[in-house]
Amino acid sequence: MPSRLLVLSNGHGEDLIALKVIEALQQRHPGLNVCVLPLVGEGQCFAAAEAAGALQRIGPRQRLPSGGFSNQSFSGLVQDLAAGLPQLSWGHLRTVRRWGRTHQPLLAVGDLLPLALAWSSGAPFAFIGTPKSDYTWRSGPGHNGLADGYHRCKGSEWDPWEWALMGSRRCRLVAVRDGLTARGLRRHGVPALAPGNPMMDGLETAALPAALASSRRLVLLCGSRLPEALRNFERLLSALQGLAPERDTLVLCPIGATPAPEQLSPLLRARGFLPVAVPGGSGADQAWRRGAMVLLLGRGCFPRWSGWGEIGLATAGTATEQLVGRGVPALSLPGPGPQFTLAFARRQSRLLGGAVQVCASPGEMSRRLRELLQDPATLGQLSRIGRRRMGSPGGSERLAALLERQLIAGGPG
Template sequence: MSSRLLVLSNGHGEDLIAQRVLQALRQRRPDLIVRVLPLVGLGEAFAADEAAGHLQRLGPQLQLPSGGFSNQSLRGLARDLAAGLPLLSWRQLRLVRVWARQGDPVLAVGDLLPLLLAWSSGGRFGFIGTPKSDCTWASSGPPGWRPSPLADAYHRCKGSEWDPWEWAVMGSRRCRLVAVRDRLTARGLRRHGVAALAPGNPMMDGFPHAPLPAWLQSQRRLILLAGSRLPESLANARRLLGCLALGQPPDPAVVLVASGSAPSAAAWAQLLKSGGFTPMPLSAEAAAIGASASWGRGRWQLLLGQHSFSRWASWAELGLATAGTATEQLAGLGVPSLSLPGPGPQFKAGFARRQSRLLGGAVQPCQSPEHLVRRLQELLEDPHERARRAAWGRRRMGPAGGSARLAALVEQRLLG
């Protein structure tokens, strides 16, 4: 049985999924030596576990200008290439090969890039495929948005959203585990000879069952997710705050602004001031739930809280979101969302349309700030429509428990 494991992940959402699986794996194998290699960014999701001595991050690392979304535009690819992407990838490949020559396995989390690196190691590897789901092309697009008949026809011809070169790598004899996010996707891959499994979605693990505070029960509750990739998240936050300025709710409403380490509290303060919001005294009740600042404009009250998403998410009635993984988690918790695509590099119109299809309509992309404000008012006044969209999100994301089942498979198939 192997005593060491190298984990590759290529993005913030993938880092979070890998972290969940590793935490569950540590319960089974506390003696396991774990090294993680973040392929995109600095792997900040692993910082706490590294500080506790549970794992070690390896280099080389580089904060890419595109935030890891160079596949969405030639401009983003050009900027990443100029920033040193080819040299970064070559150094990462050399590290992975050195690791595999010592006889230790590699676990890839993400899409084609970590999968190819794991395969190129020459050793045994496993793969957790996070971004692709056959639910995307099997679902109709959001109303009012341009359809994608050519792309849908292409996926139907393949019978899977994964591509033939990806099937070939997954089908390698050295690949001991392929896990995907849902049964429909696993069934599509099995038709192409890939022994894919769908043990559950790790994204839905790690949420505490915190009851809704009594002082929030009488107020309308939104959660605002601007994303974590700078500088895009700042522009997205400015646009979402601008939507709130366009209209006032019929009743007092609290907007829970849950952010990570970025944007910073100072950046949020600057955005809120420029958006016409004014600072308010922070109540003891708000401070007790982790809020660090309170701002107001008319009937809107905004509470800022860093690293409060897991605690606050299930309290919201609706989300205003331009995030990736966090929006999917919100849908899985039964909170429908409205999104507002921007110039990118991540949250562009194509990404938002695909996300809506992936989640079965639990998130609805809006074509303008005015459209978002109109839909927000409609959904706040229609609890039946909110409940219908909430059910769609829960169904697409699945229940909690996926991390523990994945950890058992990793131990059995990759470490054994």
């Protein structure tokens, strides 16, 4: 049985999914030596696990100007090329090929890039396809005639060259995010499975503190990539300014390593918010008030706060999907990017069946927010759609069991 596993992941959301699967796999195989090669950014998601000795990051790492979204912007691609993308990619390929000579298995998490790298190793591998879903062209609001027609002709959002890589005799497992997408791949001879979505694992079900129960509760997600997150935070504050609530309204703003509260404080002061005492039981780092509205900032609070919201205001990727999966519908506000562009927001809305509604401006977001706060029937309907599209928790454990049986116990091949 192999004693080592290399995990490739290409993005922040993919890193989170990879980490959850690694944790579940190591519960089953405590002696498994896991190495991680983050293909986008520095893989900070893995830092705590690495410090605890659970895994090791290997290979070259570099933060690029586009934040990993050069495929959505020509200017982002040019900036990444100038910053050293070719050398970084060559380093990734060399790392994977060296690993392949040991004949130890690999796990690719993401889309074509990690899939192709895993295949190029010459070793056995498994693939968790995270970003693509046939829901984005089969249903949901909006319509993209050319792209939808292309996917309809194929019968899958995945492309023929991706089917070929997934169909390799060395590919021991293909797992995708939902049954609809798995059925589309099986029609092309790829034995894809949909064991569940690890993104819904590890989220807390903490009870709402009694002191907060009487307030309307919004969850504000500005994203984590700088400087985009700061620009998006300002635009979301503009939408809140148009709300003018008559009753107490709590805005929960969970943040990660970035942006820091110190970076957000000047933006809050500029919008008329003043610092106040943190409510008991909230777990917040800072509290700010403007009229009947209290905004809380809290590092690492998303697992708890995401279950307390009624509506989300979002310019984020993975966190928005997790929020909607917990039954909290959201309004999104696309900007200049590089990540949260109009195309990204529309695709996310279709993926989630309209449980995220795209707004063209802060003013439109304010108007839709007022309407939804007064329409519990629509909120309930969107909540059910979001839960159904994201699926129930437990995907990490089911994936770990499949990997144990089909990749780890299978040994080199």
